[in-house]
Amino acid sequence: MLKAAGAAAGAVGIGTAAMTPTPAAAAGAYAHPGLLHTRADLDRMAAKVKAGAAPYTAGFAKLTANRHAQSGWTANPQAIVYRGSGSPQNYRTLYNDVHAAYQNALRGHVSGDSAHLDTAVAILNAWSARLTSLQGSADRFLAAGLYGYQIANAAELVRDHPDFELGRFQEMLTTVFASLSDDFLVRHNGAVVSNYWTNWDLTAMACVLATGIFCDDRARVARAVEYFKHGEGLGSIRNAIPVVHDDGLAEWLEAGRDQGHALLGVGLMGTFCEMAWNQGVDLYGYDDSRFLKGAQYVAKWALGGDVPFTANTRKKGAINGWSGSETVTEAAPVDPAMTRPIWAMIANHYTRRRGLSASYLTRIAARSAPEGGGGDYGPNSGGYDQLGFGTLAFTRDKAQGAQGAGGSPSPSVSAAASAGAGSGGTGSGGTGSDARPQTGATAAPSASASAAADGDLAATGSNDVIGWTAATGVTALAGGLLLLRRRDRARRASQ
Secondary structure (H helix, E strand, O other): OOOOOOOOHHHOOOOOOOOOOOHHHHOOOOOOOEOOOEHHHHHHHHHHHHOOOOOHHHHHHHHHHOHHHOOOOOOOOOOEEEEOOOOOOOHHHHHHHHHHHHHHHHHHHHHOOHHHHHHHHHHHHHHHHHOOEEEEOOHHHHHHHHHHHHHHHHHHOOOOOOOOOHHHHHHHHHHHHHHHHHHHHHHHHHEOOOOOOHHHHHHHHHHHHHHHHHOOOHHHHHHHHHHHHHOOOOOOHHHHOOEEOOOOOEEOHHHHOOHHHHHHHHHHHHHHHHHHHOOOOOOOOHHHHHHHHHHHHHHHHHOOOOOOOOOEEEEEEEOOOOEEEEEEOOOOOOOOOOOOOOHHHHHHHHHHHOOOOOHHHHHHHHHHOOOOEOOOOOOOHHHHOOOEOHHHHHOOOOOOOOOOOOOOOOHHHHHHHHOOOOOOOOOOOOOOOOOOOOOOOOOOOOOOHHHHHOOOOOOOOHHHHHHHHOOOOOHHHHHHHHHHHHHHHHHHHHO
């Protein structure tokens, strides 16, 4: 399933041929910090905030106002973390501490206040000294993927701190988090490969990639990048974005599920692309910028626009066990007020680094700004699925006259970038700032009665529906319930 899983550096291809790894790549060293934020990113944030530049100051204000970003946060590490089942279900403790570590580390770099960096180190050291396993229902794989990539990003920001227990943290990250995520991408919890929706794969992919970079594990990075390109599950790019239309928009598979999970998936794929980019691998531009076309589609849909949708049938069930299928025929209803802190990173890549016009991304990013983070989007786990603070972290100046990887965009990329109403873009001339990777290195359905009888195989995290809508009202919830009723009628009609 994972083609060329243990391949040498050549398996981690650069998405655009004109992009050349820096000398550091040839030496086989990963750049640190080099997950979501590079040293240049951190320096830019600090300089812009010090200068009082907008919108960085508004983004930094969101960070400093968050209760997780306060120095002196006391960690509450657990030996075993349970999600979905088990006693007690204590995964909230983990994600709150992870976000406190990340937010304090980010705040420390931007402000120069070492107390925040010290707090982040104390949180991370406490967890690496205690945590031994993640357990529970199928949701344990979500916990491994989501909190694995997040805690790696927090640690990447303090890896050079003299008090940080780097080796012990790497051991925990590898054995507790990445081991589950690696296993999920191979076995999918004993299910048929399409049983789990796109975001399940993407959480695991993000964890595997982040762990590989953090631990300088070239084989793990190669596995993650290869899965993005060719994996059999629904998280690989052509399965997550199965149809490209002539207008330059491309369908996001989970738009047929619900808005919250579609936004989650776009945010996770953007996170994956950004971490790869910072190590010399262009996945943003892979397959004729397919992710751009999918992100534009979701942005238009989430803004309330009409989008096409091609009916698709997804097989589900256990290998040698219960089985079934689910057909989705239309995009789910949306609440235009629903937002997640995912858009600034994606919009800035395509409009600032690449110099493309992407009107839907620009509009939805502007509407979502200034982006907050964990704790700003409701109290439940859905509000902690992204690290956030993109207005602060990913806003960047557009370089003048810089040539991007591969030169001018192809006609289909241009169509994807400029499709739709509204100007709001930043122009389409040339490809802009940070056009090459910044630093170098080679780099489920609802549980049915039959599913319940077979254990937790088809768990989908549906208990978090309220969490997705807590910050935006009940419109999306009503739409989701309507979609569930439609699907139930369709299932009964097919029986």
